[in-house]
Amino acid sequence: MTILLTVLSVGLTQMDRINASINPQVLYKAHLLTNVVMHMDSSEIDLISEYEVDGYKVKKRIERIGDDLKLIELSVYNGLDKLVYTRQYYKFCGVEI
């Protein structure tokens, strides 16, 4: 039984590492990281800038949609370079909403 429990817990931990999206802590942390990165200096339009935060890699892509509108995509990767979380939003250049 002890062996069974050990195997189960190790299995869960590894599964979390491999498929991070089922790990709530990782998912939550990834979202918080995007909150940090979204306020960092933006990369140039249509280029992807990368930030390393707490062992995670956050990629920020900005695409110009119109004169005053940008699409911003933030992707968070874990230490195994596996995509953990993606966040998309539009940003109006004229005013902070």
Add this chain to the structure above:
Amino acid sequence: MYSRIVNSTLKGGALYYVIFVVFVITSVISMLLMHRGLKIRQVREEICYFEKLDDLNSGLSVYFAQPELYQETAESDICLFDDSTRVVNIRREAHGLIDLLTATVVYHGKPVKKMLLTGMDPFRGDSVVLYVPDRRQALYASGSTAVNGNAYLPAKGMQRASIEGRPLQRGMPVVGRIYNSGSTLPHLASWILQKIQMVQDMDSLDLVSKGIGQLTTASIENPYTDEPLWYSSDEDYQISGISAKGRIGFLSRGTIYIRSDARLEGTVVSADKIVVEDGFVGIVQLFARDSLVIGKHCEFRFPSVACLANDNVNPIFMEVGESTTFHGTIVSYQPNLSTQAPFLRIKRGVMISGEVYHPGKVELLGGIHGSLYCEDFYLKTDRAYYENHLLDNQIDFLLLPPHFVSIDLFTGYNNQIIDVIEIDI
């Protein structure tokens, strides 16, 4: 025999013990898995909620980027990222001349809303400090007159002059680009006229308005999220000793007197005649048909509106009293002109921060930080009357406060936030 009995009893006990231990372990594992499942679900719900908040802001961003696409209808659904599950509903309502925008997304069947008071960013696009249509006349500047910003003037321009023994102090009366104006003022947008008509047409509001007699409390507040609350009367009345805040309107077919002890914040007042007592302080949108008289030393805080509009041919008149400060928009409208053009008197010491649109004659003794659109100027001194002369006037677009949000009188677009009213989450 005895040892066999003991042996089987021990085996039976061990079996029960094992079953008990397995039961406990299974329960613990089940609870752990259940806890984990719930935690995952909770975090996913939270992430989903944050996504909805992002969608609210994204929807408003898309709207502000191209507001002209959504002018035809009061309500629009904006689909984000080509994803039909991420839709933001934007609803536009008028509160006086100001637009209320409500963005709504649905989260687990419940609406999540963000409500904004919106206007136009005056610093984007063409900025105009002065627009006077070309009637083959010249304008003249004397004394300390200074016009700073882009001006649309008659072909004869603004010339240096000296009246009342006061020659123009600076070299050029206008500092900024000068363009030739058209033969008429730019026309008010149909959306603006609709808003004015909506406020002035009491019959359309009768169904939802209360008699002024029902106003018995000294303090009333109606949030912008609620339906507008109108108090009406067929006779003259005065607003005195009360505090009114939010989506509230006062209507009369006669005259409304606003006393200085009234505390109005965001309120709309509509009547044939409106008289504001000296010393009044507040945020108010005034809509008069015949005359609008604002007393001395008043303070109209941003975003206030003074509107004089009349479809008939009787002369209409507006006056802003001495040393009054006005932060907002002053607009007049009379499509069928009488023998006398609409008249606007801005008295000495008045400071208007914002925009003035007056298709008539302006007697300008105060200053304007912002824009002025008018037909012509009138000046009366102890000695004489002058046409199209400016004496000691400052009209400066560059001194418009950086936070100022104007009302787009010509297109009716919104691309700036006046105030975030409420985030209903």
